[in-house]
Amino acid sequence: MERRPRRGRRSARRAVTGWLFVAPAFLVYAVFVLRPMVISVQYSLYEWDGVGASTWVGLRNYGRLFTESALSGSIVNAFKLIVFFSFVPVVLGLLIAASIRQIAASRFAGVARTVLFLPQVIPLVAAGIVWSWLLSSTGFVNQALGWVGLGSVARAWLGDFTFALPAVGVIGAWVLLGLCTLLLLAGMTKIDPSLYEAARLDGAGPVREFRSITLPALRQEIGVCVTVTVIAALASFDIIYISTQGGPGNSTMVPGLEIYYLAFTERQVGQASALGVALMVLVLACVLPIQWLTKERD
């Protein structure tokens, strides 16, 4: 009879302690993330120049995301970038990882792990600067094209209306390829080698092996790669700010950069917030299905 209330008291004290442990983290998170999130939604319903009085405009700022080509174009560009930031690194990473699986444990591969992570360690700004130079009219890319007799296609890649977006995409692919390759390789080393032995004995070739053993076993790792790279594409800012500033014209404009310009150059705080909210929703709408699809189901 004595026991129950005592236990209740103990668990009550435990709960209080627990919340005290959570409180500081939650406070900082609430002030610097949750509050701005809510205020983003509030701002997005107004027209405001950041200084004077604000005017209620309802959902008009959201409507403009569909009707104004500068805004809708930035969202379309973000999706085009997914091809370069996500699709290319994941597919190439899969092929490369599958080909080097056999030497994954060697010392040479250990050195490669360090080298391939370099783009993850440097700021994206640096990647932007380096590649702006490589892709410029006198840069290495054009020099190399000259060597193989393709000098006629040389151009200032980042200043070209047609090629600027793919050129920016190449920078993103360079940053993310090493990460994807190593993540997928780490996943492959966990696959039981006897599966491959058995497949060899059954006369399976490398392609068959890849499709029936490697690919299914990597479901989770592929999910991680796709998630990370899709977010990198949709929320891209640093590389584009440095290499093209969204130009030429609006050909490389992305939502992140457009928010920056709208809020801090054009003083359209409401419109910037609406695009910000849309970007958050977009990222969630893309990431949640990927997470759900690739989750391990026991």
Add this chain to the structure above:
Amino acid sequence: MLVHQREAVVGRGLLILLMLITVLPFLSLVVTALHPSGTYPEGISWPHSPHWGNFADAFRAADMGKLLLSSVLIVLGVVPASLLLGTMAGFAFGHLRMAGHRVVFLLFVLGLTLPFEGILTPLYYQVRDMGLLNTRWAIILPLIGLFMPFSVLWMRAHFVNVPAELSEAASVDGASTWQQFWRIQVPLATPALSSLAILLFLWTWNQFLLSIVLVDDPTKRTMAGALGAFQGQYGTDIPLLCAGSVLILLPTLAVFLVFQRRFVSALLQGSVKG
């Protein structure tokens, strides 16, 4: 086993190619930095007489000493606080599991994939109203908040796997939760903590967007923010820009190469958990 051997050769070849593609841009950066200041070098080419002095010029132009100090101060502001608060909350969510913790935990999960641009505008006005604009606090405080979902999830993942018997034994001995946390749980969490510290260091050091929006003075920014300002100033002098970029990259690269084993495993785990 002839097949295996041929595949190993192909694998090695591919790996070398991939490493070349990774390293080439860095090589281009260093080689270009050695050309005479103000020239437009042709692709990757070794200069007639390498201008090592460019690095000294860039060091002065970029005010490297101040930049390093600023980045270190910002990292010292962000990382220890994030570790402490993240570990405490992670401990509560993963180990104490008090009633109702799931709802609050979900709120943290919500922020995990948040693009910084999404809250940038209100954050600017909030930081302005707090009177923190153009101070390092304008970067430090928001970053602690923005990294909190990851920090909490990371530490929770550690504490979920700590056996309950451990703290039961301690409480029989009369240790309070606070004592258990500091004397038993935190020491046991060292590997998780050091990986998290590495990731937070890297993300803080490389943070660009908050840096340029909330702080005008490059010597009060992070290294990445300062690099952005340097590009704005010397964008037309390619050799000097490259020399400055090399200098600004060196500290991170040095730290990375010294602790590369820990970095690589932290980065691998970090992407899986994030």
